[in-house]
Amino acid sequence: MRHWKKILIPYEQAVxxxxxxxxxxxxxxxxxxxxxxxxxxxxxxxxxxxxLEKAKKYGFAENEIEEKIEDIAGIRIMCQFVDDIYKVVELIEQRDGKDLKIVYVKDYIKNRKESGYRSYHMIIKYPIQTAFGNKEILAEIQIRTLAMNFWATIEHSINYKYKKNVPEPIKERLKKSAEAAYHLDKEMWEIRHEVINAQKLFEIKSNT
Amino acid sequence: MRHWKKILIPYEQAVxxxxxxxxxxxxxxxxxxxxxxxxxxxxxxxxxxxxLEKAKKYGFAENEIEEKIEDIAGIRIMCQFVDDIYKVVELIEQRDGKDLKIVYVKDYIKNRKESGYRSYHMIIKYPIQTAFGNKEILAEIQIRTLAMNFWATIEHSINYKYKKNVPEPIKERLKKSAEAAYHLDKEMWEIRHEVINAQKLFEIKSNT
Amino acid sequence: MRHWKKILIPYEQAVxxxxxxxxxxxxxxxxxxxxxxxxxxxxxxxxxxxxLEKAKKYGFAENEIEEKIEDIAGIRIMCQFVDDIYKVVELIEQRDGKDLKIVYVKDYIKNRKESGYRSYHMIIKYPIQTAFGNKEILAEIQIRTLAMNFWATIEHSINYKYKKNVPEPIKERLKKSAEAAYHLDKEMWEIRHEVINAQKLFEIKSNT
Amino acid sequence: MRHWKKILIPYEQAVxxxxxxxxxxxxxxxxxxxxxxxxxxxxxxxxxxxxLEKAKKYGFAENEIEEKIEDIAGIRIMCQFVDDIYKVVELIEQRDGKDLKIVYVKDYIKNRKESGYRSYHMIIKYPIQTAFGNKEILAEIQIRTLAMNFWATIEHSINYKYKKNVPEPIKERLKKSAEAAYHLDKEMWEIRHEVINAQKLFEIKSNT
Structure with a gap:
């Protein structure tokens, strides 16, 4: 464990x-x-x-862990509206090759998971300077709406409890709540132009 | 303005x-x-x-402001589930007469506002010690689910933009999204026992 | 250990x-x-x-620890000048019986320790509200100048290393550095009125 | 002013x-x-x-300010011992050309200022990513002991008050206190090996 604490220091720094x-x-x-x-x-x-649990599950050797487990460092960006997610993706793409490198992306919004999970994932490489030289760190960026995040937190707890063997009726409930979260995002999407303009106005006034 | 900055120092401290x-x-x-x-x-x-805007709107004189405007200091507590709100209320009620005093409460969850607004409000008095002696500060505590909060933020921006004269079609959209937020809270409520148990389990493991 | 972590939660909160x-x-x-x-x-x-080390050293039983060890919760207040320490003491005395109770004080500035240690200590009782009711916490407040603090930090490390059996030549060096710290405080004291007026002026300008 | 607030955003980010x-x-x-x-x-x-005051004093035009005033972004690193300053300088030199570029340095420790001022200054260029592309920011890093910093803060207040026309007797007092600060650093330097070893030991124990 002590040994691992040391390995994780650069990940703390990257986060x-x-x-x-x-x-x-x-x-x-x-x-x-x-x-x-x-x-x-x-x-x-x-x-x-x-x-260590994840490494065991996928059969990674200890010396492969840093290269194969891509979410040791994790960043989560929350947005008000679904469109905002793609604006954030664009902002990150503009930095590609500058202070970070995009390794690959997974769009679980356009391709929702069977479970109901929605989110946009980017795996990046991020260079840091340590007391002993530079090092490149893998990190996962998850970009989501507030409703996606709420649901995902709850799904995560339940998966954790049942160690992935979630009973069928609970699975059904989860899907229904995923639907409700999706529906909220859709309703909010319909009203977004009103809100975006209102919030810009709000910032102008606060700053004057 | 300078003068007001000074008046607000104890409110900053209370918050x-x-x-x-x-x-x-x-x-x-x-x-x-x-x-x-x-x-x-x-x-x-x-x-x-x-x-100052609020004082003008309600016709408060300057020397009445601190006593009449109850939300100069504002605290917002976010909960996962609707039931949690009432557990938080109970926790605050237990402190009544100890480190704070409850002045009155408004339950906009049981009595939803016409607009669709849901939230539980408590107005309290909170004593602080300043460099010049003690002072009792009025504060408003708003207790909400994440979905209630999301919706309320959006309603606030739109009200702000239209200075309360929100056009009818936008009012309709807002109500539909309030419905969607309410529906999400209801779906989450159905699954809450599963989640609460799972999260307790999660904390046990993290702490070992 | 786990058990102790739980006992320390209210101390974290008090701090x-x-x-x-x-x-x-x-x-x-x-x-x-x-x-x-x-x-x-x-x-x-x-x-x-x-x-646990301190309890063993003084022969306290486990159930006496919370009542006998007075510095489980520790607050340190740093001042620019020696006079400031007594102004802080006064500010705390004014709160006695309000949000805290003073148990006793030790003035190691007027009565410097043999080792060279200088600092003003106040032992207080501080009431907190927990999820399970209220509790009174003992806390130690140390009030010092920056020079006193610098020296005390260094003395602490050295005492720690030698488990209080500091070799005579190192003890001598420590005393000489305590003298140097004391001398710096005295020089600063001579110039304090200039500085205090200058700093008040500085705040006025920054705030306009 | 509003205009300047906007210019300073990337400096906030760099800091x-x-x-x-x-x-x-x-x-x-x-x-x-x-x-x-x-x-x-x-x-x-x-x-x-x-x-704006500095620009006026040195006769810089508004469009020269970002290039000529090198301490708009300022970082201060405090050390226990004088030797530590040079270790920090080395750590920064190792990053030169990686996440920052060193423009030039001024060693006011080896070459103390007439006033008594001691400190090590590095002017660097630091690249940041903004919402509108990348930008290189000038920043000043000041590296000092705690005693140097204490004295410099006090000198700064006094210079500020007298707008650089510090009366002769106060200048003399300031020099005497600079001497006292220097003397404290020297005494601490004599004991530093003891302290460094003790502090390493302390971290080992805390981490086990």
């Missing part, structure tokens, strides 16, 4: 830096009275116990 | 203290592997411009 | 609340362009291993 | 990122039980009023 950077986009846009597609940003480093 | 206190409940329960009805907590002091 | 409260004094005074005797504030909860 | 990065060095070294030459890190963006 801290990426959080600061994505929050800066939001602050920058609000300061100049532009609508920000980013509502808020969180980040975490995977727990050692979860890393 | 900071109350945020620390409500976050502590969450941390305490999670640490002992109990489910926390509090998901997260935010707080803000009303902007001077908004205070 | 958080006290930090917010003492920082508020500083912010309040600076906001109104008054000189603040508080430069910065830190806090910590004693480590479980250190608590 | 945030650099603070996270230098704090990471400290955390990394402590986590692996190595002595950290960095004690703590602060940062600030120069106030608009101070920027």
């Amino acid at each position: 801290e830096e990426l959080k600061v950077k994505f929050k800066a986009i939001r602050n920058e846009l609000r300061e100049i009275s532009e609508y920000s597609p980013i509502e808020f940003v969180t980040g975490r480093v995977k727990k050692v116990s979860s890393i | 900071e203290e109350l945020k620390v206190k409500f976050k502590a409940i969450r941390n305490e329960l999670r640490e002992i592997s109990e489910y926390s009805p509090i998901e997260f907590v935010t707080g803000r002091v009303k902007k001077v411009s908004s205070i | 958080e609340e006290l930090k917010v409260k003492f920082k508020a004094i500083r912010n309040e005074l600076r906001e109104i362009s008054e000189y603040s005797p508080i430069e910065f504030v830190t806090g910590r909860v004693k480590k479980v291993s250190s608590i | 945030e990122e650099l603070k996270v990065k230098f704090k990471a060095i400290r955390n990394e070294l402590r986590e692996i039980s190595e002595y950290s030459p960095i004690e703590f890190v602060t940062g600030r963006v120069k106030k608009v009023s101070s920027i």
Whole structure:
């Protein structure tokens, strides 16, 4: 465990830096009275116990873990509207080759998972400077609406409890709540132009 | 304005203290592997411009403002499930007469507003110590689910834009999205026992 | 250990609340362009291993620990000048019986320790509200100048290393550096009126 | 002013990122039980009023300001011992051409200023990504001991008050206190090996 704590130090650093950077986009846009597609940003480093569990499940050797487990460093970006997700994706694509490299993406919004899961995932490489030289860190960025995030948190808890053997009736309930979350996103989408204009106006006034 | 900045200092302090206190409940329960009805907590002091606008609208004299405007200090507590809101209310009621006093409450969940607004409001008095002696501050605590909060934020922006004269078609859209938020809360409510048990389990494991 | 983690939760909460409260004094005074005797504030909860070590050393039974070890919750207030320490003491005395109770004080500035240690200690009782009712927490507040703090940190590391059996030549060096720290405080004291007036002026300008 | 607020956004971002990065060095070294030459890190963006004052004083046109005023973004790194300053300088030199570029340095420790001022300054260029593309920001890193910092803060207040026309007797007092600060650093330097070893030991124990 002690050994792993040491390995995870650069991941902590990458998560801290990426959080600061994505929050800066939001602050920058609000300061100049532009609508920000980013509502808020969180980040975490995977727990050692979860890393070892995942490695065991997929049969990764210990020395393969850093290269094969792509979400040891995880960033989550929450948006108000579904369209905002794609604006955030664009902002990240513009940085490709600058302060980060995009490895690949998975669009679980256009291709919703069987379970009802929706989210946009980007796997990136991010360079950091440590006291012992530079190192490139793999990180996963999840981009979601607030409703997608709420549902995903709940699904995660239930999967965790049943170790993936979720009983059929609970699976059904989960799907119904996924539908409700999807429906909320759709309703919000219909009203988004009103809201975006209103929020830009709001920032203008607050800044004067 | 300068003068108002000075008046607001104790409100800033009250908000900071109350945020620390409500976050502590969450941390305490999670640490002992109990489910926390509090998901997260935010707080803000009303902007001077908004205070003066509200005073003008209701015809309050300047020296009445601190006593008549009850939400200069505002705390918002977000919950996963509707039931959690009432558990939080109970926790606050237990402190009544200790570190705070409840002035009155408004239950806009049982009595939803015409607009679709749902939320539980508590107006409290909170004593603080300043460099010049003690002072009692009025504060408003809003307790909501994540879906209620999402909707309320959006309604607030739109009201702000139209200065309360929201056009009828947009009002209709807002009501439909309020319905969708309500429906999501209902679906989540159906699954809550599963989730609460799963999350307690999750905390137990994380803490071992 | 797990058991102790649980016992320490209210101490964490007390430290958080006290930090917010003492920082508020500083912010309040600076906001109104008054000189603040508080430069910065830190806090910590004693480590479980250190608590158990101390209990063993003094022969406290486990159930006596919370009542006999007075610095499980620790707050440190740093000041620019020696006089500021006594202004902070006064500010705390004014709150006695309000949001905290002073148990006793030790003035190691007027009565410097043999080792060269200087600092003002206040032992207080602080009431907190937990999810299971209220509880009174013992806490130690240390009030020091920056120079006193610098020296004390270094003495602490060395004592820790030698488990109190510090070799004579190192003890001598420590005393000489304590002298140097004392001398710096004295020189600063001579210039303090200039600085205090200058800093008040600085705040006035920054706030306009 | 509004216009300037917008110009300063990328500087805010650079300061945030650099603070996270230098704090990471400290955390990394402590986590692996190595002595950290960095004690703590602060940062600030120069106030608009101070920027305009400086521009006026040196006769810079508005469009020259970003290129000529090198300390709009400022980072301050505090060390326990004078030697630590040079270890920090080395750590920064190792990053030259990676995540930052060193423009030039000024060693006011080896070449103390007439006033008594001691500190190590590095002017760097730091690239950031904004919502509108990348931008290179000038920043000043000041590296100092705690005693140097204490004295410099006080000198700054006094210079500010007298707008650089500090009366002769106060100048003399300032020099005497600079001597006292220097003397404290020298005494601490004599004891530093003891302390460094003790602190490494301390981290080892805390981490086990």
